[in-house]
Amino acid sequence: MNDKSTSSLRETLAEHDIAVVQGKGTSMMPLIANSRDRMCIKSLSRRPKKYDVLVYENPRGIVAHRALKCTDEHIVMCGDNQYVKETVPYEAVIGYVPGILRNGTDYLDFEKTKWCVAYSRIWCVSLFLRRCVLFVYHRISKRYKNESAYARANK
Amino acid sequence: MKIKSGYLMREVAGENIVIAVGEAAKNFKGMIRLNPTGAFLWRLLEEGTDEAAMLAAMLDTYETDEETAKRDIAAFVNAIKGAGLIDE
Numbered sequence: 001m002n003d004k005s006t007s008s009l010r011e012t013l014a015e016h017d018i019a020v021v022q023g024k025g026t027s028m029m030p031l032i033a034n035s036r037d038r039m040c041i042k043s044l045s046r047r048p049k050k051y052d053v054l055v056y057e058n059p060r061g062i063v064a065h066r067a068l069k070c071t072d073e074h075i076v077m078c079g080d081n082q083y084v085k086e087t088v089p090y091e092a093v094i095g096y097v098p099g100i101l102r103n104g105t106d107y108l109d110f111e112k113t114k115w116c117v118a119y120s121r122i123w124c125v126s127l128f129l130r131r132c133v134l135f136v137y138h139r140i141s142k143r144y145k146n147e148s149a150y151a152r153a154n155k
Numbered sequence: 156m157k158i159k160s161g162y163l164m165r166e167v168a169g170e171n172i173v174i175a176v177g178e179a180a181k182n183f184k185g186m187i188r189l190n191p192t193g194a195f196l197w198r199l200l201e202e203g204t205d206e207a208a209m210l211a212a213m214l215d216t217y218e219t220d221e222e223t224a225k226r227d228i229a230a231f232v233n234a235i236k237g238a239g240l241i242d243e
Contacts, residue, residue: 016186017188020172040168105165
């Protein structure tokens with residue numbers, strides 16, 4: 001999202017307390033798929049806590065990732081489909097995602113749906129394992145892409 | 156008088172919001188937030204209730220006088236019509 005989107009989202013949340021947006025990217029897969037789900041974003045009236053999906057601003061724009069740890073100074077964030085952690089100051093947080101509209105219609109509440117609660121716990125605990133799996137997966141896909149490009153170039 | 160197909164009300168984190176789906180989402184990118192009375196009237200409009208029946212239902216459910224209820228229904232219907240969400 002650009003600066004206009006950032007201010008627009010901030011304004012919407014300030015005025016209505018809630019916003020529904022179509023996400024972009026794959027960082028929160030498999031829970032949030034950009035072409036399938038719409039994110040409901042609410043302004044935060046409480047302190048962010050572990051497992052929250054927070055919407056915040058970083059140099060790349062606005063992102064929604066999961067909070068892995070909340071310290072006194074900052075929050076450690078990571079997308080469900082990522083393994084690189086990011087440290088974010090509390091001031092950067094714009095709101096949180098209490099749930100999504102699955103397929104654009106059915107509301108899935110992250111805090112009230114049992115499997116969502118279980119998923120967030122398991123996902124956070126398994127970060128190290130996922131890091132290893134994703135590292136290997138990315139290496140293999142990168143190598144495959146390079147070999148394909150090499151094969152095409154030598155045809 | 157009925158809500159056009161493609162517009163749905165959902166309770167999201169304690170708020171009643173109206174969103175567009177399918178074809179309707181191409182023309183309506185925003186979202187409408189309804190208070191509890193608005194959500195009540197929206198449900199009636201989803202069933203195709205006319206203004207007289209809405210008034211009766213409102214007087215039946217809420218402790219309000221006829222004049223206020225009529226005014227509130229008219230304001231709500233006008234707002235929804237203005238947003239183009241009603242099939243006459």
